[in-house]
Amino acid sequence: MSIPVPAPQPGGIVAAPLLAPTPGWYEECDVVIVGSGIAGLSLALYARNLGYRVMVVTKARVEQGSTQWAQGGIAAALDEDDSPDDHLRDTLIAGAGLCDEDAVRVLVTQGPGAVRDLVELGTRFDRTAGGDLALTREGGHLRDRIAHAGGDATGAEIVRALVQAVQDDNDITVYEQALALDLLRDATGAVQGVTLHVMGQGQRDGVGAVLAPAVVLATGGLGQVFAATTNPKVATGDGMAMAARAGAVMADLEFVQFHPTVMWLGPSARGQQPLVSEAVRGEGAILLDPHGRRFMPGLHPLAELAPRDVVSKAVMRAMREAGAPNVWLDGRSLGADVWQERFPTILARSRELGIDPVTQLIPVAPAQHYASGGVRTDLFGRASLKGLFACGEVACTGVHGANRLASNSLLEGLVFAERIAGVLAEGLPPRREPSAQPGTPSVLDAAARPLVQQAMSDGVGVLRSAASVAAAAAEIAALPQQFPAQPSTESWETSNVAVVATILAHQAGARLETRGSHWREDYPDTEDSWRLHQQTRLVDGRLVTDHTPLTTPQWEAWNE
Numbered sequence: 001m002s003i004p005v006p007a008p009q010p011g012g013i014v015a016a017p018l019l020a021p022t023p024g025w026y027e028e029c030d031v032v033i034v035g036s037g038i039a040g041l042s043l044a045l046y047a048r049n050l051g052y053r054v055m056v057v058t059k060a061r062v063e064q065g066s067t068q069w070a071q072g073g074i075a076a077a078l079d080e081d082d083s084p085d086d087h088l089r090d091t092l093i094a095g096a097g098l099c100d101e102d103a104v105r106v107l108v109t110q111g112p113g114a115v116r117d118l119v120e121l122g123t124r125f126d127r128t129a130g131g132d133l134a135l136t137r138e139g140g141h142l143r144d145r146i147a148h149a150g151g152d153a154t155g156a157e158i159v160r161a162l163v164q165a166v167q168d169d170n171d172i173t174v175y176e177q178a179l180a181l182d183l184l185r186d187a188t189g190a191v192q193g194v195t196l197h198v199m200g201q202g203q204r205d206g207v208g209a210v211l212a213p214a215v216v217l218a219t220g221g222l223g224q225v226f227a228a229t230t231n232p233k234v235a236t237g238d239g240m241a242m243a244a245r246a247g248a249v250m251a252d253l254e255f256v257q258f259h260p261t262v263m264w265l266g267p268s269a270r271g272q273q274p275l276v277s278e279a280v281r282g283e284g285a286i287l288l289d290p291h292g293r294r295f296m297p298g299l300h301p302l303a304e305l306a307p308r309d310v311v312s313k314a315v316m317r318a319m320r321e322a323g324a325p326n327v328w329l330d331g332r333s334l335g336a337d338v339w340q341e342r343f344p345t346i347l348a349r350s351r352e353l354g355i356d357p358v359t360q361l362i363p364v365a366p367a368q369h370y371a372s373g374g375v376r377t378d379l380f381g382r383a384s385l386k387g388l389f390a391c392g393e394v395a396c397t398g399v400h401g402a403n404r405l406a407s408n409s410l411l412e413g414l415v416f417a418e419r420i421a422g423v424l425a426e427g428l429p430p431r432r433e434p435s436a437q438p439g440t441p442s443v444l445d446a447a448a449r450p451l452v453q454q455a456m457s458d459g460v461g462v463l464r465s466a467a468s469v470a471a472a473a474a475e476i477a478a479l480p481q482q483f484p485a486q487p488s489t490e491s492w493e494t495s496n497v498a499v500v501a502t503i504l505a506h507q508a509g510a511r512l513e514t515r516g517s518h519w520r521e522d523y524p525d526t527e528d529s530w531r532l533h534q535q536t537r538l539v540d541g542r543l544v545t546d547h548t549p550l551t552t553p554q555w556e557a558w559n560e
């Protein structure tokens with residue numbers, strides 16, 4: 001089935017490259033990895049022994065990204081009472097009938113080994129008194145399988161260990177403050193490198209290009225597409241936008257996970273907001289509506305520990321009914337010791353913001369948290385364009401389906417990085433001259449970013465309808481584009497935000513059912529006939545969406 005979706009104008013925001021086709025400098029390597037979170041850094045380490053020249057380019061400092069912020073932990077069947085089959089079952093249930101079972105099987109069977117690799121690398125996970133990994137449980141997991149570090153500082157510890165290992169390795173080159181802009185392709189359509197804007201790296205200042213026959217997008221998520229998100233400011237969906245502009249297949253972007261308990265800091269708060277992990281509810285914190293009444297027990301047998309989508313929808317309804325911007329999280333019953341031992345980071349951050357959760361209620365509301373969709377890949381991280389891989393949150397491997405199981409995303413980055421390294425070990429795609437970038441460059445003014453974000457939060461959030469999605473898409477399509485003499489990082493990122501928002505809104509509008517992480521008010525039921533992926537790509541300046549069955553793709557071009 002193929003639906004031509006009403007498209008951006010030819011030459012519109014999805015079709016326009018970000019930059020004029022004349023980079024000021026060129027560099028060559030074998031594998032260029034864009035992004036330095038768990039996906040990018042672990043791939044660099046897995047690939048270091050293959051004898052290739054590996055370069056990591058990252059747009060801020062090396063440690064910046066969502067990985068650093070991960071609180072809960074990383075899921076893997078490491079306990080003797082657990083098994084990959086149990087992990088598979090829990091992941092499929094969370095995915096609401098839309099996971100690719102073959103991809104989930106890869107994740108859960110390779111997961112324990114990948115976590116052990118992290119331990120070997122020097123990651124200091126929390127341990128039991130007996131010295132074993134301390135494993136805990138989160139919403140949707142029926143076994144103890146979440147390894148964590150520093151209580152609620154798992155991501156920071158993983159990043160510390162990965163950065164240290166990469167910096168200790170003279171064979172891995174890292175460029176910081178290097179913003180990748182667009183993919184370069186050769187006459188056959190294969191990807192042959194990236195254009196990028198580098199700041200303050202000696203001779204490599206300004207706009208240039210890194211040529212490589214293997215390009216890995218590890219650019220993380222799209223949180224900044226929405227007004228409120230748990231994601232850091234680098235999460236502007238750049239890798240997804242780059243891949244989409246080059247014509248790669250993008251899948252399931254409509255499945256955005258909204259975290260139900262994100263601290264609400266007032267109507268003017270924008271961008272990254274502090275997350276209050278669901279582990280806090282796991283320890284006994286309860287949700288109160290704006291009138292101070294507990295509302296979850298009547299709605300789901302697991303009450304506050306119901307799946308994230310159920311809690312987010314219930315919170316949105318409670319806010320809407322009371323006309324209030326937030327509900328309350330009551331964690332006073334945990335006591336000072338539990339707060340201090342289990343949640344030192346959340347406790348400190350709350351106190352910095354003037355809320356003491358030991359004695360006070362925390363104002364919370366749902367905010368964007370995770371992108372289940374992204375650049376469609378096969379079981380080896382290969383995207384639909386030859387030479388292009390995607391790994392981590394930027395990718396849609398099929399493991400998350402319509403809703404990610406908590407703590408599966410760090411694992412996905414690790415496992416698929418190892419699988420990409422396995423493909424690279426067999427050899428590189430052929431190296432060819434890149435062609436000039438087609439199309440007329442265009443960017444949005446940075447001032448457009450809050451408009452896009454508000455339109456998306458209002459129209460394509462937890463609760464959505466055909467009318468709300470169409471209004472958001474129309475507002476974004478009407479934004480004026482330009483190509484200023486000196487485009488800025490902010491304007492390039494804003495264009496990426498708008499590209500991703502456009503595709504996300506197209507897919508959200510086209511899916512006529514409620515499933516997983518969102519709620520269509522005009523189509524409140526889950527339909528068996530919609531157990532399909534939506535795959536969208538740019539064809540001759542128009543977005544074309546296909547509906548495909550629940551197995552990972554096998555790209556023909558890769559096997560030629």
Ligand SMILES: Cc1cc2nc3c(=O)[nH]c(=O)nc-3n(C[C@H](O)[C@H](O)[C@H](O)COP(=O)(O)OP(=O)(O)OC[C@H]3O[C@@H](n4cnc5c(N)ncnc54)[C@H](O)[C@@H]3O)c2cc1C
Nearest residue numbers: 035036037039059065066067072073180220392393407410
């Ligand atoms: C607050 C929070 C808590 C979370 N808790 C958990 C948890 O407990 N367990 C779990 O499994 N998951 C958790 N997640 C999700 C998980 O952290 C992410 O999905 C995962 O870390 C993504 O890793 P990544 O390597 O794909 O991307 P990231 O870690 O986001 O890294 C992306 C990298 O790409 C770079 N980049 C982006 N665009 C460009 C560009 N144009 N050019 C160059 N570089 C670029 C960025 O600077 C960054 O270095 C959480 C997320 C958040 C935000």
